[in-house]
Amino acid sequence: MRVSIYDHHHEDNDKAVDANNKFEMISGSSDAPSGNKAITTKSSSTGGKNNKEGDHNKKKHKYAFQTRSQVDILDDGYRWRKYGQKTVKNSKFPRSYYRCTHKGCNVKKQIQRLSKDEEVVMTTYEGIHTHSIDKSSDDFDNILRQMQTYTAF
DNA sequence: CGTATTTGACCTGCGC
DNA sequence: GCGCAGGTCAAATACG
Numbered sequence: 064m065r066v067s068i069y070d071h072h073h074e075d076n077d078k079a080v081d082a083n084n085k086f087e088m089i090s091g092s093s094d095a096p097s098g099n100k101a102i103t104t105k106s107s108s109t110g111g112k113n114n115k116e117g118d119h120n121k122k123k124h125k126y127a128f129q130t131r132s133q134v135d136i137l138d139d140g141y142r143w144r145k146y147g148q149k150t151v152k153n154s155k156f157p158r159s160y161y162r163c164t165h166k167g168c169n170v171k172k173q174i175q176r177l178s179k180d181e182e183v184v185m186t187t188y189e190g191i192h193t194h195s196i197d198k199s200s201d202d203f204d205n206i207l208r209q210m211q212t213y214t215a216f
Numbered sequence: 217c218g219t220a221t222t223t224g225a226c227c228t229g230c231g232c
Numbered sequence: 233g234c235g236c237a238g239g240t241c242a243a244a245t246a247c248g
Contacts, residue, residue: 142220144219144220144221145220145221145222146221146239146240146241146242147223147239147240147241148221148222148223149237149238149239149240151237151238152236152237152238158238158239160239160240164219164220173239
């Protein structure tokens with residue numbers, strides 16, 4: 064469903080994002096890495112090889128943005144695979160959980176529409192992409208790419 | 217047929 | 233210890 068904001072027939076602005084969008088950085092302090100599988104009978108074998116990078120003590124890359132858009136799907140040029148959708152108690156709109164479909168790219172994205180302003184969607188990124196963007200010639204992508212450099216410190 | 221999306225089940229942490 | 237809230241996975245389905 065690779066539909067992008069520009070792909071969608073918006074009615075207001077040419078670009079879904081206007082100068083009114085603001086982004087704020089959220090430093091992830093507490094984290095709940097429930098790497099444990101949900102259903103039992105899974106981690107029976109001695110699969111201790113799954114011990115990849117365990118810098119649990121390092122700062123978590125978490126960036127949140129608030130974008131004024133009519134659509135929830137903010138395509139930043141990467142490929143996202145939705146893996147969950149839950150309703151939050153503070154919002155009357157469900158929250159969508161996305162994950163980068165790239166190999167080794169465990170970047171997570173979280174999209175939630177604010178109940179206060181249904182036209183504002185909060186996008187929360189977690190992690191850093193280990194691959195380059197394939198897309199181009201995208202106004203939105205441009206903005207998002209700059210944003211990445213901003214937070215890539 | 218392969219990949220992405222949907223939806224329900226299930227797990228973890230926190231509060232009481 | 234149980235319930236609530238939030239988060240994730242996995243099987244089935246839809247779509248190209």
